[in-house]
Amino acid sequence: MLIWINGPFGGGKTQTAYEIHRRLPGSVVCDPEHVGFGLHRMTPRALRQDFQDMHVWTDSRSISQVAEHIATSAGVRLERDTGSSLRRQLRRTWTQVRHVRFD
Numbered sequence: 001m002l003i004w005i006n007g008p009f010g011g012g013k014t015q016t017a018y019e020i021h022r023r024l025p026g027s028v029v030c031d032p033e034h035v036g037f038g039l040h041r042m043t044p045r046a047l048r049q050d051f052q053d054m055h056v057w058t059d060s061r062s063i064s065q066v067a068e069h070i071a072t073s074a075g076v077r078l079e080r081d082t083g084s085s086l087r088r089q090l091r092r093t094w095t096q097v098r099h100v101r102f103d
Contacts, residue, residue, distance in 0.1 A: 002090060
């Protein structure tokens with residue numbers, strides 16, 4: 001199962017993720033912010049931008065390839081589904097997607 005936590009900056013998403021992780025043995029927290037920080041550091045200073053605006057986050061092929069690798073590593077069977085483009089890409093990779101939104 002994938003638990004997707006969404007919400008505004010400073011809304012407690014990371015804290016909530018780690019609290020869920022603490023309560024679910026064998027769970028893993030995948031925080032895209034860590035990847036974003038790495039992308040930021042690897043990009044030449046003159047070309048740096050907010051990592052959330054970088055093409056890799058919205059390119060369905062990149063998302064699909066990364067998700068495929070994670071799913072294969074975890075032994076997850078891929079199934080197609082409908083929904084928003086990002087959720088659709090995730091649902092192709094994971095058997096269950098839980099979307100939690102903090103308002």
